Amino acid sequence: MAGPITFYFDIASPYAYLASQRIDGIAARHGRTVDWRAILLGPAMKLNGGRPVNVTPMRAAYAREDLARLARIWGIAFVEPPNLPIFALRPSRAFYWAQGAEGPEAARRMAQALFNAHFGRGEDIQEEAQTLDVAEAAGFDRSALAEGLNDQRIKDRLRAETDASMTRGVFGAPWVIADGRNYWGADRLDILDRVLAEGG
Numbered sequence: 001m002a003g004p005i006t007f008y009f010d011i012a013s014p015y016a017y018l019a020s021q022r023i024d025g026i027a028a029r030h031g032r033t034v035d036w037r038a039i040l041l042g043p044a045m046k047l048n049g050g051r052p053v054n055v056t057p058m059r060a061a062y063a064r065e066d067l068a069r070l071a072r073i074w075g076i077a078f079v080e081p082p083n084l085p086i087f088a089l090r091p092s093r094a095f096y097w098a099q100g101a102e103g104p105e106a107a108r109r110m111a112q113a114l115f116n117a118h119f120g121r122g123e124d125i126q127e128e129a130q131t132l133d134v135a136e137a138a139g140f141d142r143s144a145l146a147e148g149l150n151d152q153r154i155k156d157r158l159r160a161e162t163d164a165s166m167t168r169g170v171f172g173a174p175w176v177i178a179d180g181r182n183y184w185g186a187d188r189l190d191i192l193d194r195v196l197a198e199g200g
Contacts (some may be wrong), residue, residue, distance in 0.1 A: 004035045005192075008165050009086040009177040011038060011095075011111065012080070014067050017119040018186040019174035020112060021076045026189055030196040033179075036108050038095040040088065044171045070186060076119045079122030085127035086118070089158075090149055094131050096138065096157045097148035106140075113138035 005027050012055035027034045044050070064080065071078035091114045099107035117134045119121045124130055127147060136142040147152055165175070169182065176183040176192055183192045 001028075002032060002179065004033045006035045006037060006177040008037050008039050008170050008177075009111070010041045010173040011091040011114050011118065012085045013041070013173040014063075014080070014084070014119055015186040016174040017115045018070055018074065019088075019189055020076070020115050022074065022186075022189055023174075023176070024108075025167075026193045032196070035109075036104070037161055037165070038088075038092040038111065038158065039165045039170065039173070040092060040158065041173055042087075043162055044166050045073075047166070048171055050171070063161075064166070066094075077116075077120040079120065081118055081119070081122045081124060083124055085102060086124065088126065090128050090131040091118075091125050092158050093154050094135055094145060096154050096161075097145055097151070098121050098135075100154070100157075101144065101148070109138060109139065110135060129181060132167070147148055 005023070007019070007023050010019060011017075024034055067078060067080070072077075093113050094114065095107050098110040113134050114131070118125045123134070126135055128146070131149070132142050132146055134188055135145050168177070172184050174184075174186055174189075176189070178192060178196065182193070183189070
């Protein structure tokens, strides 16, 4: 059986949100699993001199149109949050806390709950109480997560994953690696789907 597909995402990225709604289905069609990995894009942006698309005036206007179009084409709920972009530190730590506490499926469920709250309903999720609210509604232990968000091991894990992603050449999100090949962007999932179907 072929190896898992690695899916790097920043919970602050609306394009990563769109990809998060499709990646598992595409992988399943080809008998693959997905290794979800939360990262923070800030360090890569700093290294490359980049800025979030939403704070770059001309790109922001295009992205607003593009995100609505892609969401409509793919049948994905999308509500632009009022405070885009957020700093997804606590949501990302919540992902790795869930992974350590309950395993990869729980971590994926945590990520999806946070993504859906932020981009599916337009809620703010960056503050600790907001992250905890979303996690609790998704069935996670609020007090255990509150402790985990400040656990040095969780902080170190997020930092290590972010550093490792940069070593692998990741500079944006969503970023997918399958069979050693890189795919950057939500729309590249269609290319991934075709490559997995046809090979080569």
